[in-house]
Amino acid sequence: MAKIKPFKAVRPTRDKVSLVAARSYQSYTQDEREARLDHNPFSFLHIINPGYKYHKEISGKERYGLVRNRYLEFKEDDIFVQDEKPCFYIYRVVNREQKVFTGIVAAASTEDYKNNVIKRHEDTIEYREQIFKEYLKTVGFNAEPVLLTYPDSSVIKRVLKSYTETRAEFEFTTTYRDTHYLWLVENTEDIKMIQDEFSKMDAIYIADGHHRSASSFLLGEDLKNSNPNHTGNEAYNAFMSYLIPESELRISEFNRLIKDLNGLSKEQFLLKLDESFRIENRVHELYKPSRKHHFSMYLDGEFYSLHLRKTSYEFTDSLSELDTHILYVTILKPILNIIDLRNDNRIDYGSDKHNVIEMKNRIDSGEFAVGFGLVPVNVEEMKRIADEGLTMPPKSTFIEPKLRSGVTIYEF
Template sequence: MAKIIPFKAVRPTRDKVSLLAARSYDSYTPAQRESRLRDNPFSFLHIVNPGYKYHKEISGEERYSLVKNRYQEFKEDGVFMQDEKPCFYIYKIVNRDGIEFNGIVAAASTEDYKNNVLKKHEETLEYKEVVFKEYLKTVGFNAEAVLLTHPDNEALSAIVKNVMKTRAEYEFTTTYRDTHYLWNVDDAEIVKKISGIFSEMESLYIADGHHRSASSFLLSEDLKEENNNHTGNEPYNFFMSYMIPESNLKIYEFNRLVKDLNGLSKEEFLIRLDAVFRIENRGLEYYKPTQKQNFSMYLDGEFYSLYLRKNSYTINNALDALDAQILYTTILKPILGIKDLRNDKRIKYTDGKSDMAYVQTIVDTGEFTVGFGLLPVTVSEMKSIADEGLKMPPKTTFVLPKLRSGVTVYEF
């Protein structure tokens, strides 16, 4: 059963929250980062990029120590405050497309991660886990919540809706045109009800943040070894998460771009494809997949539809049935020679929010030769893969919502 607990968040004062909140560092272009760092002294980017103060790129342990220093400075200057009582934080986002997300920010258990109560569907890279663990160990806080999804629950939804009738602690709109709301819930009775509802759930699923959750687990193992008086209730045994109902999760696909045809001519490539797919040339007609096991392809100025030949492919488990896995097994690996989806520089991924029009534009520039479009993964597919203990190929899901860094901070 899931152990989800309230915590005392460190968070910006109400007058500073809109200035401080930031997207993940890598989501900004260099020019956007420079603009925000130059013009906004309260941006959370100043904490995660402490070298800006010295006009210098800093990495490794030196950067981690400076991140910690910059964070402490923000606290000393009164930009941050900390709640006196443990809270659950109801967080609502209305994004620029009008889609609304409602969930609860809380602390999830690293023991639940270890015991697969928090189920995973995505492979992680060990070196990334270790690097982020060392970062967390040095800075002593986490400002970016892991996204967890849970079965829809009427009692939990009723609590959330009732709290949202009151005035929000935060309400701010970003330059990205998303509006964020946050309510802190410290009423003992409501806190107990929320914890009780989660404790009755057999499992939750990691929707986004596999590396962050893995790193938090590794950190808890390290600190447990170092603490002779370990009880299991220390803050390092938990990590900040955003719990959202399955029906409220929005999953986009990642489309694929490949630089070349692996030495094949266009005609040779199409003949190889024909052995596994029924191919229709759509010409200039913009085409997106319409059903599972159906792909769109853009090659040499034309769109194609690819329909998997059922007698050419065997499905033995939930992963085999996944479109991203089918594409890898039938085209990317055997025909285009891309074996390592994480590290091969011949392949690029673009999230489905940019759609096949973006794929077409990039291929037409000549930077890439061929692009493939997929349908998004469903929540049911994601859960089936996690339940079977399998892992999706990298860059299979682009999941919303995305919380802003720094709105709630978890210290350990």
């Protein structure tokens, strides 16, 4: 039984939302960040990069306090205003390919996270959880929702349609040519209808944002334990989420790029691969696999197709059927000695619709020795992994949509 709540979002004013909204900090190149910071005083980047005004790199707890100060300055200058009533927020993104994503920004329950009603499929790293928990505790807000997915509901779809056929509160197009829309759901009957539908769901799933949800849960536990008057209704008992139906979730693959062949010659490497795969040299064809358990490989200026020899591989559970896991246990670990997928600096990942060309270019440049392409994971695979209490290897899924930070802000 999933619990979601409306909340009083802090939002940019309508005239400034397009200037405030920002992609995640890491997605910008240094030149892009500097251009936005130089020429746009309203960008959310000024809040999360508070040292910019002092021309100084600031990190750790000192940065957290300054982030809080910049945020309060935006509120004092009426760039941000808080809604008077708790709302759900319908957020729609239409990307440059005219793919439409429509979901609900809401407060999801940390108790649901604890009790595995909100299910996860990725491991998290403890020190990153702790760092982000301390960041949240200091700044007192969350500006980037966790992406959750739920089974398609005709009732919720009908409610959303009744709003999206009206004029949006926000409508703006980014330089990426994505158009963003926001509608407010203030009507108590509509809010209850949405909540009732979610209460019928046994589980909802984290699609993107495992560390953010884990850190929010840890923060809630800290604040609960330090509050003698804890009631369970405090804002820290929830975290901001963007809930989207499974049918609209878009999952792409991450390619794997490896810097060396672990001391093997090209011929020795191919012979070892032959134990687990049927190999075909595609020469200069930009080959992409189209079926599960098929992989592409780029090595020494040529593409290869790799088809798993099922007679030499045993399927035991949902994880063993996952292509990212198969690649790890048959090639990366035993042949290339890539043990720690999160921290080994010999491996890198790429995800983009042009990632085959990008992989080829990075290998041709000599930066990497070999690269592997995979078929994307689908929603059902992701759910099975979560249902069985298993975890995918890192960088198994590149999830869309990606929302802009600073459009809705959750305070606690």
